[in-house]
Each structure stands twice: as structure tokens, then as C-alpha cells.
Amino acid sequence: ETGVTQSPTHLIKTRGQQVTLRCSSQSGHNTVSWYQQALGQGPQFIFQYYREEENGRGNFPPRFSGLQFPNYSSELNVNALELDDSALYLCASSSPSDNEQFFGPGTRLTVL
């Protein structure tokens, strides 16, 4: 059974640029959630995708958007990057019948 994988592991961008982060869910999981973890903080919920639709969103602006594909992998896109977007971005996969969310290793984004 393959766990949750994310790519890339690290990324450096400049203010105003756009970024795409990728996540492959654990085998058998059709739900992907994205979280942002700023330095020294706990993860904050960005949004969740289920069957290729966004079905829940946290307190993040519209420049944070996502996609889910038929194989349940997912992308997080951030437009017009700001310095405060520098963080570890975590994705977690789960299934609706499951009480557990399994996290990937994260992508560390640095915005200069």
C-alpha cells in the first residue's frame, strides 16, 4: 500500500508568482485535504476535495485554488504569491468511511 506523496519537496518563488503543488493520495482514498503550516504553528485547513469537487473550504482567499483528478490525486494552486504564503503545505488523504487522515511529507514553499 503506497502512502501519501507530495511534490516537490522544496520550492522557492518570488512575490507575485504562481505555484502548483501536487499530492497523490493513499491507495483507496478518494478525499484529499490541504493544510498550510506556518513556521511554529499548527496546520490550518485550506480546503478539501471529494470526487473531483471542492466540498469544504477554510478561511483562505480565492487565490488559493485546487483540483482533484479522476485518480484522486490533487493539486493546490496559489496565485499572486505573498511573503506570508511561505509555509509547509501538507496534504492528507482519507475515505468518507474512515476517521483518519493520513498526511504526506509536505512541500516547503519559500516566497522571497
Next chain:
Amino acid sequence: GEDVEQSLFLSVREGDSSVINCTYTDSSSTYLYWYKQEPGAGLQLLTYIFSNMDMKQDQRLTVLLNKKDKHLSLRIADTQTGDSAIYFCAESILNTGFQKLVFGTGTRLLVSP
């Protein structure tokens, strides 16, 4: 409201027990979780407890839940240096059509030999 609080730091000696505490505010939480994060890594699920339980034991880990006071604790028996990490408490919030996790700011556990 949705707020989870934890103490920031705990230091213990190898072989001692560690107790990490957490308080949460949302009384509708269905499950409460403990995750471990090592430097530069993602989150590892350690254990979780359903909100109608008082206690759950899993090998060296014991979770206690006081639902009346909205207080959760994680006890690690015979703490080892490999247990040094940041521990996050999280509550599961069920909204219309989806479930999200609300995390505390984490407790850094340092285990000295």
C-alpha cells in the same frame, strides 16, 4: 468557536512518563487526535479517541478525555529519546458535507538521556 490550545514545551528524562495536555472549544467534536511531527517531516498519526470515550490505551500511549472540561491529554510511558518531536492535538469538526481538523500550535517534547 474553533480553538485548540496546548502548552509550548515539555522536557523529560529518558525513562520517565510524559504528559502533554490540550484544551479545545468545540463541543461538537466527534474525534480527537494526536499527531507527531519530527523536524522537516509531515504529520504521523499516533492515536485518536472518539468523543464519547474517556480513555484509550495503545501500547505506551494513553489518551484521557474529559469532555465536560474539553480537556485531552496524551501520556507516553517510558519516554525514549526517539520520542523527541512536536506533538499536535487536533479536533475533528464536522461541517455540512465535510470533516476538517483543527490543530493546536503543538507541544515540543525534548527527551534527555
